[in-house]
Amino acid sequence: MTDLTPGLLMIIAAGAVPYLPHHFRQFFMLGAIVLSAFSLTAGAGVHWSIPVFGHDLILHHADHLTLPFGIIFHIAAVLNVIYGWHERKAMEHTAGLAYAGAAIAAVHAGDLVTLFIWWEATAVTSVFLILASATERANKAAMRYLLVQVASGVMLLAGAALYWRESGSWAFAAMELGSLGTWLIFLAFGIKAAFPLLNGWLQDAYPEATVIGTVMLSSFTTKLAIYAFARGFAGTEYLIWIGAAMTAFPVFFAVIENDLRRVLAYSLNNQLGFMIVAIGIGTELAINGAVAHAFAHIIYKALLFMSIGSVMYRVGTAKATELGGLYKSMPLTMVFCIIGAMSISAFPMFSGFTAKAVIMKAVGYEELIYVYLILLAASAGVLHHSGIKIPYFTFFSHDSGLRPKEAPINMLIAMGIASVLCIGIGVMPTQFYQILPYALDYQPYDASHIVGQFQLVIFAMLAFTFLMRFGFYPPEIRSTVLNTDWLYRKLAPWALLPVIKSGLAMAKAAETAVVSSAQSIMRMTKDMSNHPISGPVIPGPAAVVQVILLAMILAVVYAALG
Secondary structure, three states, X not given: OOOOOOOHHHHHHHOOHHHOOHHHHHHHHHHHHHHHHHHHHHOOEEEEEEEEOOEEEEEEEEOOOHHHHHHHHHHHHHHHHHHOOOOOOHHHHHHHHHHHHHHHHHHOOOEHHHHHHHHHHHHHHHHHHHHOOOOHHHHHHHHHHHHHHHXXXXXXXXXXXXXXXXXXXXXXXXXXXXXXXXXXXXXXXXXXXXXXOOOHHHHHHHHHOOHHHHHHHHHHHHHHHHHHHHHHOOOOOHHHHHHHHHHHHHHHHHHHOOEHXXXXXXXXXXXXXXXXHHHHHOOHHHHHHHHHHHHHHHHHHHHHHHHHHHHHHHHXXXXXXXXXXXXXXXXXXXXXXXXXXXXXOOOOOOHHHHHHHHHHHHHHHOOOHHHHHHHHHHHHXXXXXXXXXXXXXXXXXXXXXXXXXXXXXXXXXXXXXXXXXXXXXXXXXXXHHOOOOOOOOOOOOXXXXXXXXXXXXXXHHHHHHHHHHOOOXXXXXXXXXXXXXXXXXXXXXXXXXXXXXXXXXXXXXXXHHHHHHHHHHXXXXXXXXXXXXXXXXXXXXXXXXXHHHHHHHHHHHHHHOO
């Protein structure tokens, strides 16, 4: 059992899910996840490989980096099953279990070919979580999501082939940029990590997924990319500046966004930037920070998506303009949402505080002053739009008059477990740090860090209050923010349509000229056939007469030339 690839049993079990009774189905999925998690006890090393063409496909490789990702992915899978317990349609459960299993299997891939197989499996399985919404917007978002994810896989495969040609190996290990193969692999990871200008698929697809599907999507796809970067490109300096940009630019879009699930999608993009910066630094402390932040982020981001999803399940919308005053009828959901908000805001005693502190410490050790300031400003931004805006506009703000029931019991249990984990990681950082890849002797609760974080929190709260009180806060309006999609949906058509139209006109003119020339040649040929230079006008024999005459002329010329 321990030799089997973690996640594989989940993928196999997903095939049986549609044929099981509803409640037994949920216990069956939990059992598959527990059996899969048992494989994590195998310890470091290669536990399953298959020889192919003189190379080994390493299906189960484990070490200090795979363990924390394997643990948190299994925890997220359990939370998703509990959260979606009420859902009777098998499609989401089947896709979700297979998707989680594929992501876990990808983490344990020891070579680039095996990674590609599971990389694409995550794309194919997860798209059904968006299609399950069964709306026109969801269908379009799903197709875009699938195209982008499959394109990422194609780049990964092409890069792996070139890397094998260059190095003679397809092992999934540390690589250095400098060849076409490694750059293609780097870009493939970057697409899945939602790099700037490559992030539109995330904000487009996640909010269109089902209530359950959005929580699942937030847990695996981008975190798999974080793992891949930590495995393959730790210490790549480009990542420091790419990550810094990722932390900053989503903040502005999140402030003006009306759809609260889309706000959380921007926030997710922002948090990924912190992890990318840490991976770019590449020291043991920084890698610990990236892994710790990914671990904590999966939980508190799932908690926030679950709380907004519970509201959407009860009232049918996640628009800030249509919510407010829900604390009166959904008090438990409100409490869980605030716990998630305090965690993502890195409030002391919550998970985000103990995780983000390691990254900031690593940045400080490297004396990256400008990067540190960018991350500090981005922290204030995420505190504003996820720590304050999400709970405020959902449960407080103006009274929408909505009085829905509290969330279903299974949703409350899932949110409760996530909340306990958020608080537990926050109050017991030493135990949390023990699962990180490298030994870490660090105490985040020093006076300067606590005071600095409280100052940041208080400043953000005062700024929000001031902007709201004096009417400077951007109003919540019914709209869709295009963010970097503006480049593709607005700028590109404006700039390229004239060029395309000119090209089409030129092609049409060339086509007309070619057709006209062909018609002229055909007429000339017909005339020559019917009216030879000598001989009677006999349509059939005329061609024979011309051939004989031409042969005679060539014979005379050849004789004259000697």
